[in-house]
Amino acid sequence: ASVIVHEAVRALVARRVGGRTNLIVLGPTGGWSQPHLPSDPPAHLVTAIAGPLTYLAIIVTAACCLAAAGKDNLLHLFSPFEPVFQEPTSFGLLVAQLTVWINTWLLLINLLPIQPCDGAEVLRSILWPLVGRASASAASAHIAYGAAAVAAILAITFQHQDFIQGVVPQWFPLSIL
Numbered sequence: 001a002s003v004i005v006h007e008a009v010r011a012l013v014a015r016r017v018g019g020r021t022n023l024i025v026l027g028p029t030g031g032w033s034q035p036h037l038p039s040d041p042p043a044h045l046v047t048a049i050a051g052p053l054t055y056l057a058i059i060v061t062a063a064c065c066l067a068a069a070g071k072d073n074l075l076h077l078f079s080p081f082e083p084v085f086q087e088p089t090s091f092g093l094l095v096a097q098l099t100v101w102i103n104t105w106l107l108l109i110n111l112l113p114i115q116p117c118d119g120a121e122v123l124r125s126i127l128w129p130l131v132g133r134a135s136a137s138a139a140s141a142h143i144a145y146g147a148a149a150v151a152a153i154l155a156i157t158f159q160h161q162d163f164i165q166g167v168v169p170q171w172f173p174l175s176i177l
Helices: 002-016 041-068 074-078 091-110 118-131 133-157 171-176
Strands: 020-027 030-036
Touching: 002 041, 041 074, 041 091, 041 118, 074 091, 118 133
Parallel strands: none
Antiparallel strands: 020 030
């Protein structure tokens, strides 16, 4: 559901800054939209940060619901590798805890400077006025190669450690990345 909200907000923001979105693809593993924006760095930046801000709004809303329900020590849910889930007294509280944890993961991954994540577009739109569009795109691509190498090294480094109470190995999300 958060991916649907993310793509809808991104398409709406693209339209508000003078662009258009012809296609939004939603599938079982995520969503993707390709907005066509004017050649203006601020328009690209505003559209790119709409996605991460959507995830942040979902996280804050779910965390506020948990706090209102009397759950304390919510900071452990923000740990992507070692979340500590409190004993839920209802199905809704379990869903809220999972919403915080999953959307924290989605936010962190979406901020990475690699395509198709919004972090690549944020980086490119910040560099664009400083070094030009072509150089900003090249720098963004080089940083993406470095991020992929770091993710591969981390996946190899963490391959023997357990994650989420021994169910999922810690290297799994890094290798997916």
